[in-house]
Amino acid sequence: MYDCLKEECGVFGTRDYKNGSVFPYIYWGLRAQNHRGHQSHGITTFDGDFHNYKALDLVPKIKSADIQNWLNRLPGHVGIGNIRYTTSGGTDEQSLIKGTQPFMIEMGKAKLAIAFNGNIVNHFKLRNQIKERLPQFCYECDVELLGRKLVMELAKNRDLASSVRSCMNEIEGAFSVVGLTKNGELFAFKDHYGIKPLCCGHSPDGMMHAVSSETVGLNINGFDYDFELEPREFITASREGFNREQLVPCKRRALCAFEFAYFARPDSRLGKKFVYETREEFGRNLAKEYSEFVEDSDVIISLPETGDDVALGLHEATGLRWERAVRRHRYVTERAFILLSEERYATIDRKLNVLGSKIRGKRVAVTEDSIVRGDTTKVVVAKLRRMGAKKVYLFITFPRIIGPCFYGIDMATYGELIGSRHRPEEIAKIIGADAVNYLSISGFVKSVGMREDELCLACVTGKYPTPLAQKMADEMLEKFENGYKETGRIYEVSSVV
Numbered sequence: 001m002y003d004c005l006k007e008e009c010g011v012f013g014t015r016d017y018k019n020g021s022v023f024p025y026i027y028w029g030l031r032a033q034n035h036r037g038h039q040s041h042g043i044t045t046f047d048g049d050f051h052n053y054k055a056l057d058l059v060p061k062i063k064s065a066d067i068q069n070w071l072n073r074l075p076g077h078v079g080i081g082n083i084r085y086t087t088s089g090g091t092d093e094q095s096l097i098k099g100t101q102p103f104m105i106e107m108g109k110a111k112l113a114i115a116f117n118g119n120i121v122n123h124f125k126l127r128n129q130i131k132e133r134l135p136q137f138c139y140e141c142d143v144e145l146l147g148r149k150l151v152m153e154l155a156k157n158r159d160l161a162s163s164v165r166s167c168m169n170e171i172e173g174a175f176s177v178v179g180l181t182k183n184g185e186l187f188a189f190k191d192h193y194g195i196k197p198l199c200c201g202h203s204p205d206g207m208m209h210a211v212s213s214e215t216v217g218l219n220i221n222g223f224d225y226d227f228e229l230e231p232r233e234f235i236t237a238s239r240e241g242f243n244r245e246q247l248v249p250c251k252r253r254a255l256c257a258f259e260f261a262y263f264a265r266p267d268s269r270l271g272k273k274f275v276y277e278t279r280e281e282f283g284r285n286l287a288k289e290y291s292e293f294v295e296d297s298d299v300i301i302s303l304p305e306t307g308d309d310v311a312l313g314l315h316e317a318t319g320l321r322w323e324r325a326v327r328r329h330r331y332v333t334e335r336a337f338i339l340l341s342e343e344r345y346a347t348i349d350r351k352l353n354v355l356g357s358k359i360r361g362k363r364v365a366v367t368e369d370s371i372v373r374g375d376t377t378k379v380v381v382a383k384l385r386r387m388g389a390k391k392v393y394l395f396i397t398f399p400r401i402i403g404p405c406f407y408g409i410d411m412a413t414y415g416e417l418i419g420s421r422h423r424p425e426e427i428a429k430i431i432g433a434d435a436v437n438y439l440s441i442s443g444f445v446k447s448v449g450m451r452e453d454e455l456c457l458a459c460v461t462g463k464y465p466t467p468l469a470q471k472m473a474d475e476m477l478e479k480f481e482n483g484y485k486e487t488g489r490i491y492e493v494s495s496v497v
């Protein structure tokens with residue numbers, strides 16, 4: 001994906017029943033998932049007291065000489081961590097620092113640390129509820145809302161499970177949460193539909209449990225994968241051991257479909273298989289749906305890395321040669337979005353090196369995960385042409401994005417989405433390609449191997465799993481089609497609350 005789409009967040013939490021230090025496990029759990037959030041990161045550990053560390057940017061490398069300092073600074077046998085890209089609250093440096101997770105929240109005798117991956121849709125209602133109780137409350141970001149709601153419930157002398165149940169019942173949105181209580185209890189839970197991934201595993205000796213957004217966070221620590229949390233499931237790891245509880249019956253799953261195409265690492269397990277297996281299947285199904293374009297191609301090339309497994313599937317299905325003609329400059333890691341708009345294009349251009357010798361004079365079938373705004377796909381296509389490609393056929397694994405996301409992916413208006421305004425033929429013209437071949441929704445679902453009603457596909461179907469999101473989307477679409485100019489994230493400016 002070179003379309004400047006920003007990732008969401010990742011979480012990790014673990015408890016050592018032998019009372020060993022958990023900092024190294026959280027550190028590696030976050031490093032393995034840094035692709036899910038680059039803007040900030042943080043760790044909270046607990047050894048009777050809470051210990052916090054927060055910073056902007058990527059999780060840093062730690063020099064051997066500094067390890068003991070880190071262990072001293074973040075002691076404890078239980079802890080949680082987060083890497084974040086913001087989809088709520090401000091994006092200036094001050095707001096980013098304030099919004100860095102885990103968040104510490106206290107009310108009366110209740111105190112906890114909390115971190116999440118997601119986005120709250122009914123945040124106006126929640127803010128008002130909180131303000132009634134705490135007039136001085138000033139909203140910074142969604143995790144604070146969730147945390148405050150939780151401590152407000154705890155402060156009513158409710159137990160943790162009942163307090164979490166209240167949050168599940170009253171908060172609409174996507175939230176995969178990890179937290180720590182002042183008793184050193186690690187807990188985790190998911191929203192109604194399980195929109196964001198969150199899995200659980202254990203160490204080989206069974207003396208540690210961990211939760212992680214992706215299974216790669218477990219793998220890097222040598223932990224075994226146990227299960228993906230169900231929607232509305234609540235787990236705890238405490239002195240009493242590990243416990244799973246279905247707090248509210250799960251009626252429907254709606255796992256974010258975009259995880260399969262773009263966000264999740266190919267070596268993570270999601271649904272019934274590894275993500276790379278799903279991506280290979282995308283390639284095989286693209287071959288079936290667009291055989292005439294494959295027949296008119298001389299070579300397959302992939303945009304690393306999300307297009308690589310797709311290219312393998314396409315190659316296997318068609319026998320067409322796959323050339324690794326596009327290489328990444330591995331250490332050019334600047335994120336386009338932090339630069340000036342004119343610099344964004346140069347940055348994408350700099351990140352990719354195209355081997356002209358492999359594509360000159362050829363008709364190329366290019367595998368790519370998605371097109372969101374289209375501006376940077378245009379840069380990639382122009383570069384392929386500059387290096388001599390005769391024809392450029394794009395094979396896109398994620399179906400055409402026609403609507404915003406309310407659940408934590410930063411595509412939050414209709415106007416910014418090229419697919420909400422244009423059909424594939426028009427998009428091809430705008431970005432300079434000879435064809436844009438999107439995988440169909442049915443082909444996508446078949447590749448994933450789950451039922452359509454087990455996935456969130458809202459941004460490609462316009463059917464949102466949660467009611468308020470649907471209302472806001474319908475309201476804004478009508479306005480947008482009548483020429484209304486959107487002024488911000490749909491869930492922050494909509495009049496439907």
Ligand code: SF4
Nearest residue numbers: 256257405456458459
């Ligand atoms: S709307 Fe799209 S990006 Fe957002 S959660 Fe659903 S599938 Fe994922």
